[in-house]
Amino acid sequence: MRVEFDHRMQASAAVPDARRIIESCVHCGICTSVCPTYELLDHELDSPRGRIYLIRDMLQGAPVTTRTRDHLDRCLTCRACETTCPSGVEYGQLIDIGRQEIERRIPRSLSERGKRRLLRRALQSPRLLQFALRGAWMVRALLLAPLRKRIPPPPRAADTAVWPPGAHARRVLSLRGCVQGVLAPGYDLALARILDRFGVTLVDVAGSACCGAIDQHLGAPQAAARTMRRNIDAWWPHIEAGAEAIVLSSSACGSMVADYAHLLKDDPLYAAKAQRIGELLRDPAELVAKLWEHASLPLSALPPGRDKLVFHPPCTQQHGLRIKGRVELLLQRAGYQLTPLAEGHLCCGSAGTYSLLQPAVAGRLRQRKLSHLLAGRPVAIASANVGCILYLQQESPVPVRHWLEILAERLLAGAQA
Numbered sequence: 001m002r003v004e005f006d007h008r009m010q011a012s013a014a015v016p017d018a019r020r021i022i023e024s025c026v027h028c029g030i031c032t033s034v035c036p037t038y039e040l041l042d043h044e045l046d047s048p049r050g051r052i053y054l055i056r057d058m059l060q061g062a063p064v065t066t067r068t069r070d071h072l073d074r075c076l077t078c079r080a081c082e083t084t085c086p087s088g089v090e091y092g093q094l095i096d097i098g099r100q101e102i103e104r105r106i107p108r109s110l111s112e113r114g115k116r117r118l119l120r121r122a123l124q125s126p127r128l129l130q131f132a133l134r135g136a137w138m139v140r141a142l143l144l145a146p147l148r149k150r151i152p153p154p155p156r157a158a159d160t161a162v163w164p165p166g167a168h169a170r171r172v173l174s175l176r177g178c179v180q181g182v183l184a185p186g187y188d189l190a191l192a193r194i195l196d197r198f199g200v201t202l203v204d205v206a207g208s209a210c211c212g213a214i215d216q217h218l219g220a221p222q223a224a225a226r227t228m229r230r231n232i233d234a235w236w237p238h239i240e241a242g243a244e245a246i247v248l249s250s251s252a253c254g255s256m257v258a259d260y261a262h263l264l265k266d267d268p269l270y271a272a273k274a275q276r277i278g279e280l281l282r283d284p285a286e287l288v289a290k291l292w293e294h295a296s297l298p299l300s301a302l303p304p305g306r307d308k309l310v311f312h313p314p315c316t317q318q319h320g321l322r323i324k325g326r327v328e329l330l331l332q333r334a335g336y337q338l339t340p341l342a343e344g345h346l347c348c349g350s351a352g353t354y355s356l357l358q359p360a361v362a363g364r365l366r367q368r369k370l371s372h373l374l375a376g377r378p379v380a381i382a383s384a385n386v387g388c389i390l391y392l393q394q395e396s397p398v399p400v401r402h403w404l405e406i407l408a409e410r411l412l413a414g415a416q417a
């Protein structure tokens with residue numbers, strides 16, 4: 001079915017993408033079975049198919065209201081619908097287009113705009129975030145438990161140790177990031193230590209920062225594009241000097257960087273570079289698996305009773321990057337017994353800023369996710385994304401950790417044994 005857009009849309013650069021995506025949907029509804037918001041709210045307009053209809057109608061000129069915006073806001077951008085769709089509908093791209101258009105047509109109230117702007121600023125500025133968190137950490141102990149749980153703990157001193165010296169000929173690049181750099185610097189440290197053991201240096205790239213996902217998914221694509229260009233500029237001299245990959249310990253950042261090529265495709269100065277960045281991107285699980293194929297990794301023995309883990313696959317890893325089962329294989333190879341996980345495809349509710357903007361839906365998803373994660377009585381939950389880890393940890397009775405930290409600790413202990 002040919003989609004004819006409203007004349008106000010015709011000049012938009014998003015029209016060809018929106019038309020292609022909308023026309024590729026055959027309305028079969030298979031995606032609804034994996035959509036967390038449809039599952040919870042049981043409303044067609046809170047399903048992928050319903051949202052595609054809403055976006056199509058809006059772009060065709062139909063009137064929109066705050067209720068239309070609410071349905072789009074409630075989407076987690078988890079992209080479970082995308083990996084399930086038999087017609088290859090690129091829903092993630094379409095929801096971004098829909099959100100940008102609805103922001104234009106139905107401006108938010110002053111307070112909502114202020115809240116979103118504050119979130120974008122605070123989360124993307126490590127200095128501002130650190131300043132705010134320092135205050136929160138000072139009063140954390142005095143707060144009532146429900147509030148205290150919502151403030152992430154400060155990183156351990158050991159997590160801020162210096163990375164192994166970069167002496168190897170093989171080099172891969174990191175991203176300094178925003179939230180993770182402040183709250184969980186240990187993840188990159190763990191990645192640097194593991195790679196060092198395999199003879200690969202993880203380069204801490206000065207000038208790189210937030211991946212741009214916060215701006216992109218909060219309807220600020222121009223700001224996101226500036227961030228993407230800045231990261232490309234920071235990585236580029238290293239790529240020209242022979243760095244072989246870009247390896248990001250946060251799957252959310254990885255998923256965003258994988259989209260740079262598409263998001264910058266119309267930028268004459270950056271399109272080719274963004275394409276190259278996408279080709280160089282590797283999930284840590286892919287790289288570690290490859291390196292481990294050809295070298296041994298001396299790990300410490302697992303203490304009795306500490307071998308039962310469950311892995312929570314972040315949406316950004318399984319649906320965004322389409323990497324499934326790799327981390328689980330590595331953990332099994334390291335001697336862990338992984339407990340089975342029901343509804344592994346469902347989002348935990350964290351979803352970038354979603355848990356802050358849609359706390360009720362996010363909270364229900366987290367509760368459901370934790371009940372599945374804990375069903376096999378694991379000693380800890382492993383995951384691959386800072387957002388999921390911090391959000392699940394708020395309510396989890398067992399530690400929630402990055403799989404890289406778990407592996408790196410065993411590696412360090414193995415080296416000392």
Ligand code: SF4
Nearest residue numbers: 025026028029031085
């Ligand atoms: S997005 Fe895909 S799965 Fe969902 S209704 Fe359209 S064609 Fe079917």
Ligand code: SF4
Nearest residue numbers: 035075076078079081
């Ligand atoms: S991205 Fe996730 S929440 Fe949004 S429509 Fe698709 S499955 Fe549902």
